[in-house]
Amino acid sequence: MSLAGRELILGVTGSIAAYKAVYLLRELTQLGAGVTVCLTEHAGEFVGPLTFRTLSGRPVLTDLFDPQSADAVEHVALAERAHAVLVAPATANLLAKAAHGIADDFLTTLLLAARSPVLMVPAMDGGMWEHPAVVANVATLRARGVTVLEPDAGALASGLSGKGRFPEPDAIVEALRRLLAPVRDFAGERLLITAGPTREPIDPVRYISNRSSGKMGYGLAAAALRRGAQVTLIAGPTQITPPPGAVFVPVQTAEEMREAVLQHLSSATVVIKAAAVADYRAKHPSAAKIKGKRDLTLELTPNPDILAEVAGRRTGAFVVGFAAETHDVAANARAKLEAKGIDLLVANDVSQRGIGFDADENEVLLLDRWGGTRALPRMPKSAVADAILSHTLAVRAAAATRKAVR
Ligand code: CTP
Numbered sequence: 001m002s003l004a005g006r007e008l009i010l011g012v013t014g015s016i017a018a019y020k021a022v023y024l025l026r027e028l029t030q031l032g033a034g035v036t037v038c039l040t041e042h043a044g045e046f047v048g049p050l051t052f053r054t055l056s057g058r059p060v061l062t063d064l065f066d067p068q069s070a071d072a073v074e075h076v077a078l079a080e081r082a083h084a085v086l087v088a089p090a091t092a093n094l095l096a097k098a099a100h101g102i103a104d105d106f107l108t109t110l111l112l113a114a115r116s117p118v119l120m121v122p123a124m125d126g127g128m129w130e131h132p133a134v135v136a137n138v139a140t141l142r143a144r145g146v147t148v149l150e151p152d153a154g155a156l157a158s159g160l161s162g163k164g165r166f167p168e169p170d171a172i173v174e175a176l177r178r179l180l181a182p183v184r185d186f187a188g189e190r191l192l193i194t195a196g197p198t199r200e201p202i203d204p205v206r207y208i209s210n211r212s213s214g215k216m217g218y219g220l221a222a223a224a225l226r227r228g229a230q231v232t233l234i235a236g237p238t239q240i241t242p243p244p245g246a247v248f249v250p251v252q253t254a255e256e257m258r259e260a261v262l263q264h265l266s267s268a269t270v271v272i273k274a275a276a277v278a279d280y281r282a283k284h285p286s287a288a289k290i291k292g293k294r295d296l297t298l299e300l301t302p303n304p305d306i307l308a309e310v311a312g313r314r315t316g317a318f319v320v321g322f323a324a325e326t327h328d329v330a331a332n333a334r335a336k337l338e339a340k341g342i343d344l345l346v347a348n349d350v351s352q353r354g355i356g357f358d359a360d361e362n363e364v365l366l367l368d369r370w371g372g373t374r375a376l377p378r379m380p381k382s383a384v385a386d387a388i389l390s391h392t393l394a395v396r397a398a399a400a401t402r403k404a405v406r
Helices: 018-030 041-046 051-054 072-083 092-099 104-114 132-143 169-178 215-226 254-265 308-311 330-340 381-405
Strands: 007-013 034-039 084-090 116-121 152-155 161-165 190-195 200-203 206-207 230-235 246-249 270-273 280-282 300-301 320-325 343-351 364-368 372-373
Touching: 007 018, 007 072, 007 104, 018 034, 018 041, 018 051, 034 041, 034 051, 034 104, 034 300, 072 116, 084 092, 084 104, 084 169, 084 200, 092 104, 092 116, 092 132, 104 372, 116 169, 190 215, 190 254, 206 280, 215 230, 215 381, 230 254, 246 254, 254 308, 270 308, 270 381, 308 320, 308 330, 320 330, 320 381, 330 364, 343 381, 364 381
Parallel strands: 007 034, 007 084, 084 116, 190 230, 190 270, 200 280, 230 246, 270 320, 320 343
Antiparallel strands: 152 161, 200 206, 280 300, 343 364, 364 372
């Protein structure tokens, strides 16, 4: 993986190892990467901005920058476009702020704005790397998908020796290459993904629906495309723009979703039903707007269970369902998996705040039909999407060998 033409942000924090970031920057620019350096206030005390400016050929972002200025806004946008964000060296203080989403300076603000992979290269003295607070912060960051390199062991600046040294530039560049190399493990797979809510009309202006935002299903579609899959995304009404490259089939009702799914089913190798299908629809939707301020009884009838039908057709596709539960999540999910006859079930507890429905994060349990269960920690839906896709391949491969052995 060449670094030529890659746009990188290099954050430098206040460690004595800040001078080593100068060598790293030189290596990155020699490899053809475009690097914008962001210095924290303390980093600037170790190495001045002029050195970084000269080597990168670009203005250096510092906190002297007015965060309200148009330039600053543009640089935050730059973080959104960068191929990777590198923080080297990363102090214990920076790791703590990043783990907790604190944005009190330019660099930590950029980290929250970044949409690209993040690589942290910690360097710290005096046994800090082993402190439980640092260990916990590193675990949080890793669970969220951030790559945190292990520091080297050896002599430290204080004269002590231990783990905490800034790694050699070659090791950092290698980690960066791995981070930027696209994983194409879904090449050749054809994914059928459903997303969002369905809308069941009551009359021409009213409908029954639910709070699904579609973020999980759209996240899965984007991740699968990135990993080389062909994707058909069948979605109820959402506010999200479909990812470029997907065959997009917009639908409104559960019945329309069912038809679209059955139409695209035969070619799919994996079906993922992330949609929150309305369980009921009005039995007799009114052709005219229902008038009046009087009691109204609405007769509802159940919608077809699309997931159970897909699994029942046994087309050979690996079938993944979702379960929204409010209590006894694992037991209810296991029962649902068996009742619907699917291969993998992603269960989330929708009674918890900040995860699941309409949230940016999710914390899910993955149950497979062969009895396996895996709990994923809370993380952004984009990271959950990648974890579900990886688990899908792993479970399918394990199931194939089990069949071969029997
Ligand atoms: N599902 C479906 N068709 C339906 C209802 C649900 O395909 N009519 C799918 C969803 O896309 C999801 C899974 O079934 O993948 C589980 O949805 P959930 O609402 O949790 O379960 P229900 O089957 O509706 O069961 P219950 O409401 O009783 O918990």
